[in-house]
Amino acid sequence: MEDQEKLATEQAQTEPQANPEAAQVCGPNTFPYVVRPGDTMFSIARQFGVSLDALIAANPQIPDPSQLRPGQIVCIPRSQVTCPPGTFRYTVQPGDTMFSIAQKFGVSLDALIAANPQIPNPNLIFPGQIVCVPEFTCPPNTFSYTVQPGDSMFSIAQRFGVSLNALIAANPQITNPNLIFPGQIVCVPRTDGRCPPGTFAYTVQPGDSMFLIAQRFGVSLNALIAANPQIPNPNLIFPGQIVCVPIVSQTPPSQCPAGTFAYTVKPGDTMFNIARRFGVSLDALIRANPQIPNPNQIRPGQIVCVPNR
Numbered sequence: 016m017e018d019q020e021k022l023a024t025e026q027a028q029t030e031p032q033a034n035p036e037a038a039q040v041c042g043p044n045t046f047p048y049v050v051r052p053g054d055t056m057f058s059i060a061r062q063f064g065v066s067l068d069a070l071i072a073a074n075p076q077i078p079d080p081s082q083l084r085p086g087q088i089v090c091i092p093r094s095q096v097t098c099p100p101g102t103f104r105y106t107v108q109p110g111d112t113m114f115s116i117a118q119k120f121g122v123s124l125d126a127l128i129a130a131n132p133q134i135p136n137p138n139l140i141f142p143g144q145i146v147c148v149p150e151f152t153c154p155p156n157t158f159s160y161t162v163q164p165g166d167s168m169f170s171i172a173q174r175f176g177v178s179l180n181a182l183i184a185a186n187p188q189i190t191n192p193n194l195i196f197p198g199q200i201v202c203v204p205r206t207d208g209r210c211p212p213g214t215f216a217y218t219v220q221p222g223d224s225m226f227l228i229a230q231r232f233g234v235s236l237n238a239l240i241a242a243n244p245q246i247p248n249p250n251l252i253f254p255g256q257i258v259c260v261p262i263v264s265q266t267p268p269s270q271c272p273a274g275t276f277a278y279t280v281k282p283g284d285t286m287f288n289i290a291r292r293f294g295v296s297l298d299a300l301i302r303a304n305p306q307i308p309n310p311n312q313i314r315p316g317q318i319v320c321v322p323n324r
Contacts, residue, residue, distance in 0.1 A: 041073075041088070041090035041091075042073065042090060044092060044093045045073050045090040045091055045092050045093060046090070046091055046093065047088050047089070047090060047091075048063070048088070048089045048090075048091050049086060049087070049088060049089075050083045050084065050085055050086060050087040050088075050089055051085060052085045054083055054085075055081075055083060056070055056071060056077075056080045056081070056083065056089070059089055059091070061135055061136070062139075062141060063091050064096070064133050064134070064144075065091065065092050069092050070089070070091065070092065073090045073091070073092045074089055074090050077089070096133060096145040096147070098130075098145075098147035099130065099147065101149060101150055102130050102147040102148055102149050102150060103147070103148055103150060103198075104145050104146075104147065104148075105120070105145070105146045105147075105148045105198070106144070106145060106146075107140050107141060107142050107144040107145075107146055108142060109142045111140065111142070112138075112140065113127055113128060113134075113137045113138070113140060113146070116146055116148065118190060119196055119199060120148050120149075120151060120198075120199055120200065121151045121186075121188030121189060121199075121200065122148065122149045122151060122188075126149050127146070127148065127149065130147045130148070130149050131146055131147050134146070150200070151188065151200045151202075153185075153200070153202035154185070154202065156204065156205050157185050157202040157203055157204050157205060158202070158203055158205060158253075158254065158255025158256075159200050159201070159202060159203075159255070160175075160200070160201045160202075160203050160253060160255075161198060161199070161200060161201075162195050162196060162197050162198060162199040162200075162201055163197060164197045166195065166197070167193075167195065168182055168183060168186075168189075168192045168193075168195060168201070171201055171203065173247070174247065174248075174251070175203050175206075175253075175256060176206060176245040176246075177203065177204050177206065181204050182201070182203065182204065185202045185203070185204045186201055186202050189201070203255070205255070205257065206245075206257050210242075210257075210259035210260075211242070211259065213261060213262055214242050214259040214260055214261050214262060215259070215260055215262060215282035215315050216257050216258075216259060216260075216282070217232075217257070217258045217259075217260045218255065218256070218257060218258075219252050219253060219254050219255060219256040219257075219258055220254060221254045223252065223254070224250075224252065225239055225240060225243075225246075225249045225250070225252060225258070228258055228260065231312075231314075232260050232261075232263065232314045232315075233263050233314060234260060234261050234263055238261050239258070239260065239261065242259045242260070242261050243258055243259050246258070260315075262315045262316040263314065263315075263316040263317070271303075271318075271320040272303060272320065274322060274323050275303050275320040275321055275322050275323060276320070276321055276323065277318050277319075277320060277321075278293075278318070278319045278320075278321045279316060279317070279318060279319075280313050280314060280315050280316060280317040280318070280319060281315060282315045284313065284315070285311075285313070286300055286301060286307075286310045286311075286313060286319070289319060289321065293321050293322075293324070294324050295321065295322050295324065299322050300319070300321065300322065303320045303321070303322050304319055304320050307319070
C-alpha cells in the first residue's frame, strides 16, 4: 500500500490538470489521488481496497460524490493489508497479473485468489498494490531457500553443492529456470549427509553460523571450515544445509566413579536415550556425570559415565 500511496501522491503533485486543488492537503491517514477520466468514487474505492463510505467520509470537500471530474483530488484513507499466516506480502510490479504472480512463486491461481479476498476483481490489480502470496512448501528431502538479488539456479546449485539438473528437477513449479526472482522460494535437495570419517552431519538451524556451530560442539572454527570444503563461503550458510562437524576425541577418563563405565556419545544421542539404552534412570545417569554442566547439551565424542545395572 505504501508504494501505491507514493505513486498516487507523486501523481497528485505532477498531474498537469490538477490545478490549484493539487495543493490541497489531505487529512491525517489519507493520501491524495488525482481523478482520471472514467473514475467514480466507487471505482476508486475498489481500486484502493477501501469501503465507499470510508472514501466519502474522507472527502467532505466533495459536495456530490457522484460528480467527479478528471484532475480533481480525492483523499484515499490509508489501509494496511495484513497478510494471513502462511502467506507473505508481495508488491505488484508494472505488468503483473494474478496469473503471472502465481507462476512466479509456484502457487496455483486459485490459491492466490483465495488468499486475497480484499481484491474484489482478480483481473484488475495495480502497481504498488499488496498481494498476499501463499508460502510454497518444499517436498521431503529438500529445504527451502529464498532467492536473493543476483541469484541464478546455477549459483544456488553451486552454493549448496548440488548439481544444476538436480536443483531444476526439485523445482517443477519453476517453469523457466533461467528466470527466478528475489523473494521466490527454491527447493534445494538435501545432500545425502555423508560426512567423512571422524565427522558427523549437522543440519544448520535458523540463526546458526560456522562460529556458533564450532562453539556448540567444542571444535575450532578452522577445523570446522576444513571439514567442509563443499561450503565455498563459510560466512554464508543457510537453514537446512548440512555441515560436517569433526568429532572431538576424548580419552575415557579413568575417574569414572566406581560402579560406572565410560560411554562415548554418538551423533543423535541424548542423556535420555542413553539412560534408556542401558536401562538406568535419567536421574542416576545425570548424578553420575557432574562434569556435564548441562545434561541437555552433549556432543558426539564426549564421555558419559553410565551406572552399572
